[in-house]
Amino acid sequence: MWNDLLPIGRDAGSHGYRRYAWTGADADCREWFKAQATTRGLAYEVDRNGNQWAWLGDPAAGDAVVTGSHLDSVPDGGAFDGPLGVVSSLAALDELRARGAEFTRPLAITNFGDEEGARFGLACVGSRLTAGQLTAAKARELRDADGITLAHAMERAGYDPEAIGADPERLARIGAFVELHVEQGRALDISGDPVGVASAIWPHGRWRFDFRGEANHAGTTRLEDRRDPMLTYADTVLAAREQARLAGALATFGKVAVEPNGVNAIPSLVRGWLDSRAADEATLARVVAGVERAARDSGERSGIGVDVTRESFTPVVEFEHGLRDRLAGLLADDDGRPAPVLPTGAGHDAGILSAAIPTAMLFVRNPTGISHSPAEAADEDDCLAGVTALADVLEGLACR
Numbered sequence: 001m002w003n004d005l006l007p008i009g010r011d012a013g014s015h016g017y018r019r020y021a022w023t024g025a026d027a028d029c030r031e032w033f034k035a036q037a038t039t040r041g042l043a044y045e046v047d048r049n050g051n052q053w054a055w056l057g058d059p060a061a062g063d064a065v066v067t068g069s070h071l072d073s074v075p076d077g078g079a080f081d082g083p084l085g086v087v088s089s090l091a092a093l094d095e096l097r098a099r100g101a102e103f104t105r106p107l108a109i110t111n112f113g114d115e116e117g118a119r120f121g122l123a124c125v126g127s128r129l130t131a132g133q134l135t136a137a138k139a140r141e142l143r144d145a146d147g148i149t150l151a152h153a154m155e156r157a158g159y160d161p162e163a164i165g166a167d168p169e170r171l172a173r174i175g176a177f178v179e180l181h182v183e184q185g186r187a188l189d190i191s192g193d194p195v196g197v198a199s200a201i202w203p204h205g206r207w208r209f210d211f212r213g214e215a216n217h218a219g220t221t222r223l224e225d226r227r228d229p230m231l232t233y234a235d236t237v238l239a240a241r242e243q244a245r246l247a248g249a250l251a252t253f254g255k256v257a258v259e260p261n262g263v264n265a266i267p268s269l270v271r272g273w274l275d276s277r278a279a280d281e282a283t284l285a286r287v288v289a290g291v292e293r294a295a296r297d298s299g300e301r302s303g304i305g306v307d308v309t310r311e312s313f314t315p316v317v318e319f320e321h322g323l324r325d326r327l328a329g330l331l332a333d334d335d336g337r338p339a340p341v342l343p344t345g346a347g348h349d350a351g352i353l354s355a356a357i358p359t360a361m362l363f364v365r366n367p368t369g370i371s372h373s374p375a376e377a378a379d380e381d382d383c384l385a386g387v388t389a390l391a392d393v394l395e396g397l398a399c400r
């Protein structure tokens with residue numbers, strides 16, 4: 001399966017993947033998924049939102065166990081983010097059949113459409129639409145960098161954009177959703193485990209900090225006469241690092257804009273964007289408040305105006321504890337030690353669906369922690385351990 005997928009959408013220069021929603025590379029991935037489903041004798045269908053489903057057993061029977069992930073990528077993404085979950089789902093089914101497992105609940109394997117949001121700027125469009133967290137009207141109007149709407153792109157790819165929207169009947173037939181994913185971090189590398197179970201997706205948000213001073217000549221303005229917002233910004237960056245360290249959270253200024261942006265000019269405005277994430281919302285609020293206080297204190301000392309605007313916020317996703325603990329138990333080692341349970345700072349379709357159905361995630365060790373990059377990696381032995389773990393979980397949930 002990896003050999004089939006290897007060349008699809010791979011950029012010859014960067015060796016990264018460019019599998020964007022509703023493009024030719026995406027169509028090739030989807031064709032591959034359909035072929036895998038039919039080869040295995042599964043009933044193949046595409047839902048109203050362009051998500052692909054491969055069914056074993058009767059979907060109408062209800063209480064289905066669903067597993068899968070996505071096949072699209074970020075710009076110059078790695079081979080594992082997404083495809084590892086889809087390939088492992090198919091391989092886990094093969095493994096269960098080889099074990100002679102008897103299914104007592106319907107099983108489905110999915111490929112969710114447009115997970116990364118690389119083309120239209122919003123992540124998890126397929127699952128958001130299905131779960132009713134994105135309206136059809138809003139989705140249809142999303143535009144890519146060339147001004148092409150999502151509706152037009154879907155239509156050109158052979159799907160009906162008028163049909164998209166919330167799909168509660170479909171969700172009502174699902175009893176559990178399990179997504180296997182390459183870990184996007186080093187927790188399993190540090191703990192020495194090939195596979196772990198997700199506890200939660202950390203709450204996260206973006207805040208814009210505007211620092212306003214006075215533009216002036218870099219060669220003629222005495223230091224004591226300056227109102228330089230770059231210094232307040234620098235104080236704020238250091239404060240963010242310190243607040244995050246003290247709270248066990250994350251805080252990053254990764255984007256900055258400067259006016260007038262001249263080498264020989266003291267800036268009039270520095271605008272920096274803070275991305276912050278923490279285990280719980282109270283900690284996150286405390287970190288951001290601490291950064292904001294440090295920015296205002298520094299600004300007051302040097303005559304710099306500070307404005308802070310929250311641009312986005314995503315609340316915590318707590319995966320269902322019953323399913324999470326059941327998975328950790330099913331994956332216990334020979335001494336009865338349950339599989340490690342770990343949180344993540346990254347978003348997933350499983351996070352979106354968790355609002356509507358019991359959802360869980362398995363992570364496979366990533367030896368460098370690098371993700372969203374061609375350097376993303378996982379050892380073959382760990383990938384195989386992931387398949388076995390997923391097969392064990394599906395057997396525990398869906399078989400006699």
Ligand SMILES: [Zn+2]
Nearest residue numbers: 070081082181
């Ligand atoms: Zn992913």
